[in-house]
Amino acid sequence: MPMTRSARTLRLWLALACLFLAASGFAWKPPSPPEPATCGSLEACVTEMRAFVAAKDPREVKHWDAAKVLVARVLTFDGAQARLVALLADPDRRMADLASTGLVEGPAVDPRFLPQLVAGLDRNLYNLPIALGTIHTDEAARHLVRYYMASNAHSGGSAAVGVGRAGERAVPFIVEATRNARCCDHADADRLVGLVDEMGETAAGAAPGLVVIAQDPSSSDVLAADAIEVLAGLARHANAMAPQLVALREQRPAIADAIDFALVEIGAPSGEIFSRRLRDNPDQREWLLREIARAGAVARAVGPDLVPLLADADPEIRLLAATAIGSIGYTQGADALVPLLDDPRDVKLNWAAADALGRLRATQAIPPLERIAATHWYPDIRALAQRAIAAIRTGAPMDSDTGWAGGYDALGFDDRCGDSDVRVAEPGRRDKLRSGRDDAALKKLGYVATIVGYGAAEGTEPVDGVIHVTEQNMVRNEEHVAEVPRVALRVDGGWLVGGDRGEWGGELLFISDDGVKQAIYDDNIQGLGRIGDRIVAAGGIAHMTLNDGTLLDVRRGSDGRWQAIAWRGLPGAPWDLLRVDADTSLVRTQSGDVLVDADGTMRLAPCLKKKVAQ
Template sequence: MRWIRCGAAKQLLMLLIALMGMPVMAAEPGQACRVFDDCIRQIEASRVGTSPAAQTQEQIALSHQLLQLDDAVPRLVEMLGDADIGKATIAAAALRDANAIDPRYLPAIERGLDRGLPWLVAALGRIPSDEAARRAVDELMRSPDAPLDQASYAVELSGKRAIPYIIDIAHCRSGCQSGQAYKLGEVLGRMGPEAMSAIPSLVGIAGDPWVPQATAGEAIATLANMGPVAQSAGPALIALRSHRLALAQGIDAALIAIHSPAAGAIVGRVLAAHGADYTSLRRLGLLGPAGYDAGPEVLKILLREEGELQVSAAQALGLIGYRPAVPALIDALKNEANVRLNGAAAESLGRLGDASARPALQWAAQAHWFPPVRARAAEALSHLSSGVPYAPLGRDDEFGFVSAHIFAREQRQSSTCSASRTLTGSPSKMPVPGGDLVVVDNGEWGASLSFQPAGGQDQMILEQRITSLQRFHGQIVAVVAIDSYLISSGGLYMIKRSDDGVWHASLWRMLPWSPQGARLQRNGELLVALGGGYDVLVDGKGNMRVPDCAATSTRI
């Protein structure tokens, strides 16, 4: 053994004493943690400046490392009772992602829930016990944010263990709860095959003649909210419809939602009786082949309507596989007035896989003026050649095919011609014989174009947001933005006065996206700046093209 000299030993002793007074430092945040306390300190450091309920990406990564430690779950459960709410919240967030939690820890987790710890409710789904599943269902029904929250996730994780408690609620013995069908149905739908055991019980409640009509209706609505997972309930619901006519409307809605083979005929009857609307066409497209029987009515919409209804009809025909529509879709692909219809028709022709569409698609892929339509046509040709079908729409694709997203894949981050970003709308008033055309934009309260005579009553012409009003080749053209949660498009409308003095607006050309402004060019074309990143030039005959930036920017 080597001895340290007295002076050196004294210096070493003083150094050790100094080190003992220094705080123990954890590894730098972002480094791997292999000791429980080090992991907790790193998580605390990563949370500086964040709210108690928030989780940083670094915290999530560290929590996953923490859960790999042998003693992690017991120590995290113990931390739930820590007087420091920050530490208790860290434990709650980590337990949410544990692989499994022993049922003996349920009382401690329930105390944490009663304390209001965020994230912890999902941990109930990690406990393989009926009592934990019951508490998860109770939390689901109490939550104002369900079914898009941690309580819903807990029930989903609980799977079959939660089914008896869900069915007990579906009986509405103390009255049906607000939002019950939506909460229960959505969670069951996300469970997938594990939810199948709930279907006979829900059908039984709906068909029980001694059950109040409101309770039966809630059970049917729960099946509807389950979506295609509940498709096996279709035959029983069809049979029930014949002798409980008061429930017929709810049953029809459920048959559509679960993608029953009877759904297409139901949607067809609705369209025939009430006309076309975006919601019905959206639901129909989501049915896929189950919606085939609605094809004749949807084809009528394609041939009869204009604008966005035409677009949605063209999309739906492809999604339901209605091949008799191929000739009409070929015509729609060539329709010069509606570029959005061109894009929808190209994709639907690809989905239908009919070889007779090949020449029209080849023309569109090579010669169409709008690049995204060329891309859609080329994609359709690829599917025709390979025989590989398009991917079907899934449960989360409710808005994936609606007209708002016709060219979503091709949307650019910036304009083709950046100079057009400076375009401004026309003045809000345009003098015309006998008065003025007046554009009013009240923001969220609406917008409109009206005629204000020199004397007399104003006349409403168009209730849409007008981004520009232009005199164009002897005509008056309104550049209109059509924006909603379903649609983001636009159009050019001709504004004319009839012989009897009444002003009218008629759709002349659809635009690919919502317009931001427009300005006349020196060569007589109208330059329209679009929100999708492409600009469009329109001539007096309605021919459209994507501008050449170098030439266009010098003429603005």
């Protein structure tokens, strides 16, 4: 669903829905809890179980609560565990599934039932691996890891939960499974990575054995890389292996990339690794900068390579570089951050610079931070500058959360005004078409858009009830849809049109009067207009934790083709761009309404009325 309405508008729709329901006499009620089971004996409960599975599939989520209520009653009787174990071999697969649920809900399974549970694994009973994980023997752990591998299970499923319950007993068998991993697509290693990551510190004992596999001269490069990949899944729990990995890198240069990745994941000093990656993989800079920020202080040696990126042409690279400098504590980068505090190109860059300077305890930045705290046009930046000053002076930690994408994605997300006190003067239909006002005319400018997605190949079998998308089964899918633009702006020789499909993407096109189309920009476009002599497009997305917005300078190049270049970063995702006068436009965003002048100056629009908190 396109995420173009403001949070205020969404709340309005919810309020209207509630009013409708109240007026219609409808009152939503939570689902009633399952009726308690009343069977009076163990065999009577077994009979009730048969009646249950005749009507309901215990694997379906909607029946889980009722199934648990029933087996809880079964477990109140003497001999219940033995009876449930016997039912694992019942000809009715659903009955056996329900019995496995009962074993999970009950006490730890008696080890004498190990053969029956192992036999039940061949039936792929949904909860049985979890029950088997309560048998705390090496033999049970061996069977659990074997089943996890043989069933192509993934982390998060019942097989992984069962191995997790086996705990440290499973570790030798995880190492063995790594050594026996199938060549050569890394699928087994990928699934073992997910398993040890889910187990956390419990699986840390696998680290030495995994390194031994990689060191073994008889191990192929593929197997050695697999072992290192699984080791990386242990993250900081394998940190002690760093010296061996550094030595191994010299011995096995063919797996140097895998070793570098593992060194980063286990928290070893990684600045040189990141410097090399930034140099060798320019197309991966965004991902690498996020990884550098995540690595923190152990990546500090990459700092000199980050400072030049603060002047990069790509606004996202500038933003991520500033965040990374603060996250790794590269104090020598502070002077380069100061000019970014009031860089007019991007308010989020202002935020990232202030946050980084606070984290760096950059005393030389206090005067410019004081100026920003007093004069910046956006309230969140003023407040952050004050917090940065306090952190520098007191040594207290910054309370801003950079997270995966940076705390700047939460700028002003609660909207600044209920309504802005701004009078707009939108062009007429000959010059601009808007969704809701000019739908018929926009429909005539419709085009075919391509939605690209990735998923599991057709025919992929579910494991643990889930179809897992992996590197091995992933395929590219294209869907061609008829798109009616959201907005259109008249230009010489045709129309600029903007499409917005929310998380499914959008585009900016030029459609000439004779029907020829030129793709200009590949992302959602919510608004088009003129500010001074500049044609501007407002684009971005608000979806889940994303709150991105950009103003694009749209113009014809010397070759006559249209192009769109980032001009100004917005505090949040836009949902409209409206003309105020020839030199000013109002951009409505998820993070407040912003007035933008022809020279690029931005300021918050005055509020007609403060929004009332809900």
